[in-house]
Amino acid sequence: MTQVNRIEGGQIDRSNTLKFQWNERWLSGHPGDTLASALLANGVKLVGRSFKYHRPRGIFSAGSEEPNALVQLRKGAAQEPNTRATTVELFDGLYATSQNHRGSLEWDLMAANDLLAPFLSAGFYYKTFMWPKAFWEKLYEPFIRSSAGLGRLSGRPDPDIYDHGYLHCDLLIIGAGPAGLAAALAAGRAGARVILADEDFCMGGRLNSESYDVDGQSGANWAALAVTELHAMENVRCMTRTTVYGSYDHGIYGALERKADHLATSEGKPRQVLWRIYSQRALLTAGATERSIAFGNNDRPGVMLAGAVRTFVNRFGVAPGREVAILTNNEDGLRTAADLKAKGVQIRGVIDTRKGETIVDTTGRKALKSVTLNNGRKISADCLAVSGGWSPNVHLTCHHRGRPTWREDIAAFVPGGDLPPGMTVAGAAAGHLTLAATLADGHESGARISAELGHANAPGDTPSAEDEPFETTAFWHVKESKRRAWVDLQNDVTTKDVKQSHQEGFRSVEHLKRYTTLGMATDQGKTANILGLSIMAEASGKTIPETGTTIFRPPYNPVAIGAFAGRARGKDFRYFRLTPSHKWAEENGADFVETGMWLRAQWFKKPGEKGWRDSVDREAAQTRKSVGICDVTTLGKIDIQGRDAAAFLNRIYSNPFLKLPVGKVRYGLMLREDGIAYDDGTTARLSETHFVMTTTTANAVTVFRNMEFVRQCLWPDLDVHLISTTDGWAQFAVAGPNSRPLLQKVVDDLDLSNDAFPFMACTECTVFGGTPARLFRISFSGELAYEIAVPTRFGDSMIRGLMAAGEEFEVVPYGTEALGVMRIEKGHAAGNELNGQTSAQNLGLGGMVSKKKDAIGSKLSERDEMNRDDDLRLVGFRPKDRAALLTAGAHFLRRGDPEDMAHDQGWMTSVAYSPELGHSVGLGFLKRGSERIGETIRAYSPVRNQDILVEVCSPHHIDPEGERQRG
Amino acid sequence: MIIDHPLLGPRDAAEFVVKGDASLIGRPDGMTASPEDMHDYMYLRDNTAGEHRELWYHEQGDRSWLVVTRNTLTHEVTKVELARDVARAQGRSR
Known part of the structure; x- marks a missing residue:
C-alpha cells in the first residue's frame, strides 16, 4: 500500500x-x-x-x-x-x-455493547450489579475485569532500564512553542541558566502546525533558527521528548524524558529518565488545547480537531481526508479552510455556529461518509474538522490547589492568581490566543524574570508577527441533536450521561466526574472536561465559573510506573550491605538471608546435608559441644564519648548505667517514651568517658536517631558525642566451651582466665601480633562466649585467622538460624518478643526499670495497665508429645475452653528445634505465665491446622542458672 | 520540599526524616512530672492549619535536629533553626 x-x-x-x-x-x-x-x-x-x-x-x-x-x-x-x-x-x-x-x-x-447502550449509561455498574449478591464473585466481577482496560500488558518483566536524574536551573521553561522559544531566547541571551523542555521531538509547538510568519520567515523556520541559537548557548539546556508532568513544592518540577522510545532498541541505555528539576523560577508556556463540540455521532473516524487537521497538512504533509468539512465557533475554521485549499484539499463546506449553522448527525460506520446540518442539508465528507475554541493548558498552575478563573471573551479558563510559588505563565497558556501577543508575552516574561534573577545582558528584540484576528463565541453542544453526542471520547461519556448525572443529583463537578467517569481516562479529559462542565452548567442553570472545575493533579500526562521505580527493581529494589566475612562465607557454602539492610549467612551447608535443618542442628550442637563463630557485625554499634556519657546513657536505658565500672559490659533495656520496650543490647565502658553500645540489627538506625534527639533536643548541654560505628568494626561472636582456648591463641599478651577476664568483662587489646581489637565477654547463646571486634578492613583476615586457630577444636561457623536456635534455647528475647506491643513486665524484665531516675519511657511504663498482675509474661514451652514440633503464632487456650478470643491466653512468639534437648522448644507470652510453670495447656493454630498440648516451663530451656556463660 | 539548613544551606527534604511537632522538645522531668503531664506531652498535639513548628532530622547529612516552621496549608518554610538552640532558648540544659 x-x-x-x-x-x-x-x-x-x-x-x-x-x-x-x-x-x-x-x-x-x-x-x-x-x-x-x-x-x-x-x-x-x-x-x-x-x-x-x-x-x-x-x-x-x-x-x-x-x-x-x-x-x-x-x-x-x-x-x-x-x-x-x-x-x-x-x-x-x-x-x-x-x-x-x-x-x-x-x-x-x-x-x-453499542446496541446495549441504553442500559449502559452513567452509573450502570452501581445499579446493575447489585443483586443477587452471590452473582458478584462468580459472574459480575470476572465479567467486569475481563472487559476493563484497553490494551494488555505483556505480563513479563520490563526489559528496559529507567533512570532518575537531577537538574538545577535559574529558569525552567515548560513548552517550546512560540512563547517558550521567545522566552528562552530572551533569558538565555540575558545570561540565565535555562532549561527549556518540550514533550514533542521537534521544538516549535504550533509554529510547526500553522502557516504563520515570524520575523519575515515561516514560523517553522524561525523556530528551527531559534533552537539553533539556543543550542549554541552554554547556559541553556534544550530538552525535547520531555514532559514536565508535575509542579511540586519549592520550585521542584518532575519531568519525564523519553530517551529511546523513538528508537527500535534502547541498546542497554536508559529508555526513559525521570528528572527532578530544581528551579529558581518557572515559566509555563504550555500553550492551549483545542476542544470539540458535542453533536450527534461526533465520534466517527474522520471527525478530528481542526488544529490537528492543520498539523497533519502543514507539518506532516498528510491530508486527513479527500473531502473535508469544517465545523467551528471561531476564526480557526476559516484558517483551516485556507490552509487546506493551499494544499489542494477539497473543502466541502465551512459550518460556522456563529451564523446559526450546526451539525446534528453524521453517517459512516468505520469512516465518516457524510454530515447532516441543522437545516437538513447533507454534505458528503470523509473528514470533519471541528473547532470549539481553545483551552489554555492551566494544569500545572493548579498542582498546588490553585483555581483557574473564567474569561468570557475567549470562553475559557485561564490561570488564576494563586500560582505555585515561583511560577509565571505566558503565551497561550495565559490566555493570549494570538501569535504576536504570545511571542511578545514570552519574550517579555523571559527578559523580566532573568533581570529579577540578576541576569542583565541584553535580551534582544521581540520576535514580530502579524496579530491575526481571534474571536470566539462559546458553543458547546448541539441541542437539537437526537443522536448520542460524545463529550469524553476515551471513557465513552455522552451529553446524555452528563444530563443524567444532573438528574440523579450528582451535580458538583467532582461528583459528575466520578459518577460518569468524565475526564478520568488516561487523557484526563483534556479535550472533554470543558464540554462536560458547560452541559452541567446549562442543566443546573448556572454559569461555567459557578460550576467550577475539578482539580488538576500530577501527572499532566501518564508516566510509566517503571520510570518512577527507576533502577530500584528486583535485587536493587533496596540497597543492602555485606558483612566483612561475606566473601569467606560464600567460599564456605553459606546460604544468605536479608536481615534489615544486610545480607547475612543463614547457615553453612556441608556436603551430604539434605535440608537446612541438618546444617542448623549441626552448627548449634557443635557450638555447644566445642566452639562456633558467627559474624555479628550487623548489630548496631554506637560510640559514645564525653564527660557526661554515663549520665547520658543513664537517661537512655531504663536500667542504671552511672556506676558501670571501666572494663565492664552491662545489658541494657531501652523503652520508648510511651513505656513500651524498644530495644536491647550491651554497652561496654572502655574508659571513664568512653562507652561502646550495641543495638539490635533492626533498630540500629532509629536508636541512633533517637539518641541524637535526646542529646540535641532534650539535654543539649550534656557533654556527650555520638558516632555510629556499625560499619567501622567487624565483630565476631566466638561461643562454646572451647572459645577461651581458641581466643587465647589469637590475642596478644592477654590472660583470658576466668579470674583475669570474667563474664561481662571488656578490654581493648591486639590480636595476631598487633592488629587492634576490642574483646567483650558476653553471651547470646548461653555458652562461655566472647565477641571480638577488629577494624572492618581486617574482618576478612580475622574470620580466616579465627577459623584456622579453631581447627584443632573442630570450630564451626554458624549462621543466623543457629544463632536463633541458641537464643531461644537460652530464653533471650529478640524481635519476635520486642515487637512494639510488649512492656518490660511482659518480657519478665520489669525489675530493670529503675524508679530512682528519669529515663526515656520510665514514667509512662508505670501506668497501671502495663503493670497488671494478670498480664502476659514471657515463658517457655515444650510439646507434651516430645516428637511434635511447635508452631510460632499458635494461641494458648486452657484445656476444655472454646476456641475464641474471650478465652485467649496468649501466643507463641518463637520456636526452634533444640538439638541439645532433642525436641522442639518455644517462647511465648502467657497470661500470668510466670505463675503457671508446669501447667499443661493447648497451643492452637487454626492457620497451621495444629492443636497440641504443651507444657509451660522457664524460658531458659538450658542452663537456667547461667553456669556455662560464667564458667 | 527544600529545607534551608542553618549550617549547610538549602537541602532536599529527601535527606531528612521528620519526627513531628516541635513541642516534643518540651519533655517534662520524669521525676517531678505527674503522669498526666507526661501523658499530655506524649500524646497531645495541636493539629495546626497554618504555621507549624516541627522537628526534622538531617539523617543523610550532618545529623542535626532542626526545628522547621512550615505552613501546613502551603508547605512554605518560613524559618529553620537548630533544635539545640531552640531547646536552650526554652531553658533546657543538662
Missing part, C-alpha cells in the same frame, strides 16, 4: 522511507512522522475501539491530548499498551496493533 494521502510540504524527510507494521500489515512513512500521521498517510482511518461501547474510532488530535488513537506498541516483553499514536515517533520496524476488540478491529464482537 502506498501513502495515498501524502501531500506536498511538511517537516518530514522524504529521502528516507521507514517501514512499519500496523495490525501485521507493512506500511511506510518517513522520518519526522508520528505513527498517527503515517497511518493517515496510508489511508488508515479506523485505529481502535472505544472503551465501553466498542465504537469504531479514528485519530482525533495530533498531540498528547489524544483520547482515541491508543495503540499497543512493540511485542514480547517490551509490549506497551495505551500509547498515543499521535505522540509515537515513527521508526524503522515499528510494530503496532490496535486494542480493545475481540476478533479483528474491523469486526469487533464486543461491538454488541
Whole structure:
C-alpha cells in the first residue's frame, strides 16, 4: 500500500522511507512522522475501539491530548499498551496493533455493547450489579475485569532500564512553542541558566502546525533558527521528548524524558529518565488545547480537531481526508479552510455556529461518509474538522490547589492568581490566543524574570508577527441533536450521561466526574472536561465559573510506573550491605538471608546435608559441644564519648548505667517514651568517658536517631558525642566451651582466665601480633562466649585467622538460624518478643526499670495497665508429645475452653528445634505465665491446622542458672 | 520540599526524616512530672492549619535536629533553626 494521502510540504524527510507494521500489515512513512500521521498517510482511518461501547474510532488530535488513537506498541516483553499514536515517533520496524476488540478491529464482537447502550449509561455498574449478591464473585466481577482496560500488558518483566536524574536551573521553561522559544531566547541571551523542555521531538509547538510568519520567515523556520541559537548557548539546556508532568513544592518540577522510545532498541541505555528539576523560577508556556463540540455521532473516524487537521497538512504533509468539512465557533475554521485549499484539499463546506449553522448527525460506520446540518442539508465528507475554541493548558498552575478563573471573551479558563510559588505563565497558556501577543508575552516574561534573577545582558528584540484576528463565541453542544453526542471520547461519556448525572443529583463537578467517569481516562479529559462542565452548567442553570472545575493533579500526562521505580527493581529494589566475612562465607557454602539492610549467612551447608535443618542442628550442637563463630557485625554499634556519657546513657536505658565500672559490659533495656520496650543490647565502658553500645540489627538506625534527639533536643548541654560505628568494626561472636582456648591463641599478651577476664568483662587489646581489637565477654547463646571486634578492613583476615586457630577444636561457623536456635534455647528475647506491643513486665524484665531516675519511657511504663498482675509474661514451652514440633503464632487456650478470643491466653512468639534437648522448644507470652510453670495447656493454630498440648516451663530451656556463660 | 539548613544551606527534604511537632522538645522531668503531664506531652498535639513548628532530622547529612516552621496549608518554610538552640532558648540544659 502506498501513502495515498501524502501531500506536498511538511517537516518530514522524504529521502528516507521507514517501514512499519500496523495490525501485521507493512506500511511506510518517513522520518519526522508520528505513527498517527503515517497511518493517515496510508489511508488508515479506523485505529481502535472505544472503551465501553466498542465504537469504531479514528485519530482525533495530533498531540498528547489524544483520547482515541491508543495503540499497543512493540511485542514480547517490551509490549506497551495505551500509547498515543499521535505522540509515537515513527521508526524503522515499528510494530503496532490496535486494542480493545475481540476478533479483528474491523469486526469487533464486543461491538454488541453499542446496541446495549441504553442500559449502559452513567452509573450502570452501581445499579446493575447489585443483586443477587452471590452473582458478584462468580459472574459480575470476572465479567467486569475481563472487559476493563484497553490494551494488555505483556505480563513479563520490563526489559528496559529507567533512570532518575537531577537538574538545577535559574529558569525552567515548560513548552517550546512560540512563547517558550521567545522566552528562552530572551533569558538565555540575558545570561540565565535555562532549561527549556518540550514533550514533542521537534521544538516549535504550533509554529510547526500553522502557516504563520515570524520575523519575515515561516514560523517553522524561525523556530528551527531559534533552537539553533539556543543550542549554541552554554547556559541553556534544550530538552525535547520531555514532559514536565508535575509542579511540586519549592520550585521542584518532575519531568519525564523519553530517551529511546523513538528508537527500535534502547541498546542497554536508559529508555526513559525521570528528572527532578530544581528551579529558581518557572515559566509555563504550555500553550492551549483545542476542544470539540458535542453533536450527534461526533465520534466517527474522520471527525478530528481542526488544529490537528492543520498539523497533519502543514507539518506532516498528510491530508486527513479527500473531502473535508469544517465545523467551528471561531476564526480557526476559516484558517483551516485556507490552509487546506493551499494544499489542494477539497473543502466541502465551512459550518460556522456563529451564523446559526450546526451539525446534528453524521453517517459512516468505520469512516465518516457524510454530515447532516441543522437545516437538513447533507454534505458528503470523509473528514470533519471541528473547532470549539481553545483551552489554555492551566494544569500545572493548579498542582498546588490553585483555581483557574473564567474569561468570557475567549470562553475559557485561564490561570488564576494563586500560582505555585515561583511560577509565571505566558503565551497561550495565559490566555493570549494570538501569535504576536504570545511571542511578545514570552519574550517579555523571559527578559523580566532573568533581570529579577540578576541576569542583565541584553535580551534582544521581540520576535514580530502579524496579530491575526481571534474571536470566539462559546458553543458547546448541539441541542437539537437526537443522536448520542460524545463529550469524553476515551471513557465513552455522552451529553446524555452528563444530563443524567444532573438528574440523579450528582451535580458538583467532582461528583459528575466520578459518577460518569468524565475526564478520568488516561487523557484526563483534556479535550472533554470543558464540554462536560458547560452541559452541567446549562442543566443546573448556572454559569461555567459557578460550576467550577475539578482539580488538576500530577501527572499532566501518564508516566510509566517503571520510570518512577527507576533502577530500584528486583535485587536493587533496596540497597543492602555485606558483612566483612561475606566473601569467606560464600567460599564456605553459606546460604544468605536479608536481615534489615544486610545480607547475612543463614547457615553453612556441608556436603551430604539434605535440608537446612541438618546444617542448623549441626552448627548449634557443635557450638555447644566445642566452639562456633558467627559474624555479628550487623548489630548496631554506637560510640559514645564525653564527660557526661554515663549520665547520658543513664537517661537512655531504663536500667542504671552511672556506676558501670571501666572494663565492664552491662545489658541494657531501652523503652520508648510511651513505656513500651524498644530495644536491647550491651554497652561496654572502655574508659571513664568512653562507652561502646550495641543495638539490635533492626533498630540500629532509629536508636541512633533517637539518641541524637535526646542529646540535641532534650539535654543539649550534656557533654556527650555520638558516632555510629556499625560499619567501622567487624565483630565476631566466638561461643562454646572451647572459645577461651581458641581466643587465647589469637590475642596478644592477654590472660583470658576466668579470674583475669570474667563474664561481662571488656578490654581493648591486639590480636595476631598487633592488629587492634576490642574483646567483650558476653553471651547470646548461653555458652562461655566472647565477641571480638577488629577494624572492618581486617574482618576478612580475622574470620580466616579465627577459623584456622579453631581447627584443632573442630570450630564451626554458624549462621543466623543457629544463632536463633541458641537464643531461644537460652530464653533471650529478640524481635519476635520486642515487637512494639510488649512492656518490660511482659518480657519478665520489669525489675530493670529503675524508679530512682528519669529515663526515656520510665514514667509512662508505670501506668497501671502495663503493670497488671494478670498480664502476659514471657515463658517457655515444650510439646507434651516430645516428637511434635511447635508452631510460632499458635494461641494458648486452657484445656476444655472454646476456641475464641474471650478465652485467649496468649501466643507463641518463637520456636526452634533444640538439638541439645532433642525436641522442639518455644517462647511465648502467657497470661500470668510466670505463675503457671508446669501447667499443661493447648497451643492452637487454626492457620497451621495444629492443636497440641504443651507444657509451660522457664524460658531458659538450658542452663537456667547461667553456669556455662560464667564458667 | 527544600529545607534551608542553618549550617549547610538549602537541602532536599529527601535527606531528612521528620519526627513531628516541635513541642516534643518540651519533655517534662520524669521525676517531678505527674503522669498526666507526661501523658499530655506524649500524646497531645495541636493539629495546626497554618504555621507549624516541627522537628526534622538531617539523617543523610550532618545529623542535626532542626526545628522547621512550615505552613501546613502551603508547605512554605518560613524559618529553620537548630533544635539545640531552640531547646536552650526554652531553658533546657543538662
